[in-house]
Amino acid sequence: MKRIIKMMILSMLFATPCLSQWTSGRPDGHAPLGVMGDHTHEGGEFMLSYRFVSMQMDGSRDGTDAITASEVVSPSGGNFMISPEKMPMQMHMFGVMFAPSSRITLMAMVPFVSMEMEHLTRAGGSFTTKSSGIGDVSLTALVLLSENGSSRVHLNAGIGLPTGSIEEKDVTPASAPNKALLPYPMQPGSGTLDLRPGLTYLGQNGAWSWGAQATAKIRLGENDSNYRLGNQFTGTFWGARRLSQAFGLSVRLAGSRTGNIEGANPAFAGMVQNRMVPTVFADLRGGTRLDAGLGMNYYLSNGALHGFRLAVEAILPIYQNLDGPQLETDLQIVVGTQYAF
Numbered sequence: 001m002k003r004i005i006k007m008m009i010l011s012m013l014f015a016t017p018c019l020s021q022w023t024s025g026r027p028d029g030h031a032p033l034g035v036m037g038d039h040t041h042e043g044g045e046f047m048l049s050y051r052f053v054s055m056q057m058d059g060s061r062d063g064t065d066a067i068t069a070s071e072v073v074s075p076s077g078g079n080f081m082i083s084p085e086k087m088p089m090q091m092h093m094f095g096v097m098f099a100p101s102s103r104i105t106l107m108a109m110v111p112f113v114s115m116e117m118e119h120l121t122r123a124g125g126s127f128t129t130k131s132s133g134i135g136d137v138s139l140t141a142l143v144l145l146s147e148n149g150s151s152r153v154h155l156n157a158g159i160g161l162p163t164g165s166i167e168e169k170d171v172t173p174a175s176a177p178n179k180a181l182l183p184y185p186m187q188p189g190s191g192t193l194d195l196r197p198g199l200t201y202l203g204q205n206g207a208w209s210w211g212a213q214a215t216a217k218i219r220l221g222e223n224d225s226n227y228r229l230g231n232q233f234t235g236t237f238w239g240a241r242r243l244s245q246a247f248g249l250s251v252r253l254a255g256s257r258t259g260n261i262e263g264a265n266p267a268f269a270g271m272v273q274n275r276m277v278p279t280v281f282a283d284l285r286g287g288t289r290l291d292a293g294l295g296m297n298y299y300l301s302n303g304a305l306h307g308f309r310l311a312v313e314a315i316l317p318i319y320q321n322l323d324g325p326q327l328e329t330d331l332q333i334v335v336g337t338q339y340a341f
């Protein structure tokens with residue numbers, strides 16, 4: 001009996017380092033790419049990252065029901081003068097992480113966005129507006145709260161800075177040849193200081209890893225144009241399997257609730273009165289959604305490019321219930337690279 005116990009203790013001791021010590025040094029040691037602030041670093045480590053996000057919005061919804069652009073502009077339907085039809089959006093997201101200690105990792109994220117919106121007018125015409133620029137920069141302290149062998153929990157204490165413009169303009173048929181202020185979803189920034197709190201849990205065992213993260217964007221005050229964007233609450237969890245030392249696959253679910261805009265830009269008052277276009281309505285911005293992500297992580301654990309990662313995640317909607325008419329999101333692709341040293 002004593003020998004059996006001794007052997008059990010010995011086998012546990014030997015099994016412990018490979019089974020139950022959480023490590024980022026494996027392909028699934030980072031979350032699926034669409035998750036931000038998912039991991040902390042060891043003291044003294046740096047990480048640079050770049051993500052390219054492509055988002056396709058095509059067609060509108062009112063609640064969970066699809067509504068066509070012709071219905072949105074029809075006097076017997078939505079009764080708007082103009083309906084958005086499509087909105088392709090691209091984002092380049094640059095990130096830096098630095099860990100002054102193993103307990104605290106500091107992270108800065110700088111987004112550059114470019115958007116296009118295609119519209120249908122009641123008369124049957126179409127036109128496209130464009131905007132681009134830097135979005136809201138975020139600064140986050142990731143604080144390791146607990147580290148218990150194969151699992152860890154950290155706090156995401158972040159803020160969003162109002163670095164993005166809320167005054168982008170472009171030519172529309174009604175404004176030509178001048179430029180007019182573009183509606184809410186075409187503005188790269190929020191114009192407010194935001195709190196971005198969150199909590200992240202990570203676990204690993206054998207070839208598997210998993211995690212969960214809850215985050216929020218809480219808008220503080222009101223911007224210079226007398227409104228603030230809706231607060232946003234997101235919960236996501238994922239599971240990943242390492243298929244080799246370098247390669248891992250992941251599945252993820254993400255649910256989020258976005259509130260409507262509080263206040264309103266006075267510049268849109270006349271357009272709201274004339275039911276010009278749904279995108280100038282402060283109360284047609286909110287919604288609830290559930291998305292599924294399928295991802296791939298590639299990690300180089302040795303050689304000259306040690307610490308180099310490549311990852312892709314495709315995110316598809318499962319459910320969206322929008323205060324509409326509002327454009328639905330059809331597909332998001334995130335491609336990125338990370339390098340830790």
Ligand SMILES: [Cu+2]
Nearest residue numbers: 039041047097
């Ligand atoms: Cu990192």
